[in-house]
Amino acid sequence: MAARILHRLRDALGGGRGRDLRAGGGGAEDCPESSELEDDTEGLSTRLSGTLSFTSREEEEEEREEEEGGEDGAGEELGQPPPPTGAAPGAEDGERGAAAEHPGSGLLTRQLQELWRRSRGGLAPQRLLFEVTSASVVSERSSKYVLYTIYLIHSGRFDKAPAAIARRYSDFERLNRRLRCRFGCDMAGVAFPRKRLRRNFAAETIAKRSRAFEQFLSHLHSIAEIRRSPEFLEFFFLQDLRAAQRLTCTGMYREALAAWANAYRLQERLGAGGSGRFLLTLAGLAVCHQELDELGEAHGCCEQALRLLEAQGSHPLLGPFLQAHVHLAWKVGKDKRRSEARLQALQEAGPPLQPQPTLRECLVREPLG
Known part of the structure; x- marks a missing residue:
């Protein structure tokens, strides 16, 4: 059944190309359906990608009426293009009935429509993200330390010129100490990466601290008094x-x-x-x-x-x-x-x-x- 539906979708998307091949006595029916499914699944997925659209309730009803009017398959025999959405022309009644047994599909569509409208209207909340983009070991005459580069990025927005800072562990530690002196209660639940006696310059340690600093800054920014x-x-x-x-x-x-x-x-x-x-x-x-x-x-x-x-x-x-x-x-x-x-x-x-x-x-x- 699944292979048959897939075959009809291919015909609908191909604009009748598969039917012409079958009429000419070649190709599709000479091969088993299983081989078609294995060989062309990736191509079919590519053609099906991006077909999700948001329509109003009136448009959905019009499309449903068009599908019901085309159940006899007359439009397909005349070589007309398939309906824009819905089941493929000539689908069996049992297959369409199975789709109608899921009343939640309309609700999902309405939820997607509402989410899309809210995002188009700029109502979706934006957050400030802190991302450690690089970390480099710096050696000076009397010291050696890791310098972390942090980008400040607004979610959902493209920054042509992003804001960036470069800070070392001691800078983060000083900020943590100052904030705990002033905001003891608020800082009680904020974790801070501890110092290590060895392997401070190991790649694993630097990677873990990078993620910890991102979470540390995000947590601080989520507290109104602190930010x-x-x-x-x-x-x-x-x-x-x-x-x-x-x-x-x-x-x-x-x-x-x-x-x-x-x-x-x-x-x-x-x-x-x-x-x-x-x-x-x-x-x-x-x-x-x-x-x-x-x-x-x-x-x-x-x-x-x-x-x-x-x-x-x-x-x-x-x-x-x-x-x-x-x-x-x-x-x-x-x-x-x-x-x-x-x-x-x-x-x-x-x-x-x-x-x-x-x-x-x-x-x-x-x-x-």
Whole structure:
């Protein structure tokens, strides 16, 4: 029975090619059905792949009526194409009755439709994934350690420029110790890989620690109080901010831009876009873009920062951002009247004859402990 159904599916998908061969006296009927099943199972699976479709209840009823109207096989004899879905033309009544005995099939289709609609509407929840993509043994003059590279990835989203960090065991251990001091109850159920006296650089040990660090970060991120804490957030981007600040101060703007950009991506994925560190990151991006004569990108960074500062009456970076935005808007030919009015109001409200520091001066002065 199964071989007969499979044979009819092949005929339906082949558009009558099998019937022409049988009419000509060759091929299919000269060979046993078992040999056909063994020889062509892979090809048939390929042709059947991707045939799942989501249809409404009305469409299902119309297709069912078409199948019932074609039970005599007249459409097949006239060489018409087979119905788009359902059993093959000319199927026996007993075979169609067996399919009708499963009322759960319609329910499954509706469940798939609902899942598809929810995913199309962006209602499916997204999670932040932590993936150790590589681990390398680093040997220095007085020490030897393993450096783990971790990517931060949003599930269900393709990242053209993923956010990445490189941390060693001591960095994870320091984070674990700080969090246990502040969040003792929440950290009670969080496991942390212990130190080993030997075989720390064995491939098996590194692989196990890589998976353990992924689970460790995922568990921490699942706890709301911890994932919003400075200890957790700065574990990811504070090193990049320090390196970017140092490179900016020494005039290495291209290298600094890469560090500022990675810190920006890390904060964005961690949901830290409203913090003071994020505004400092935008200032660093604006300064480096401007120094590299990328004025459009610098202007965009200033605009994003001013949108974040819209609801704040005063902020140490508000004046420098307004000043930079006015200058850059004039350079790129954008409207600067609103920023000029805000800057004038800010200057009138403050102490007289006190010049605003530039964004670069703010970057140099900002302590990053």
